[in-house]
Amino acid sequence: MLLSAGLGVVGGSLAVKLMAYRVYLFPLSMLFLALGFYLSYWRRVGPGWNRIVLWLATAISAALWSLQYLLRYHWSA
Secondary structure, X not given: OHHHHHHHHHHHHHHHHHHHHHXXXXXXXXXXXXXXXXXXXXXXXXXXXXXXXHHHHHHHXXXXXXXXXXXXXXXXX
């Protein structure tokens, strides 16, 4: 239990440090998702379960990207 609490604190501090690079990480993640869709659907590289993982990663990324705007709207109202 102490280990999981420590990992949570470390993860939170890492997230705060990475917020300064959010402007650069957003286009980079969009580029990697676009590359994944290109390779998965256009070139048909890899097994079929790659598409499921790709769509799952896209949904998680979209939720995390919009989370800051949703929280800002919720707390300002």
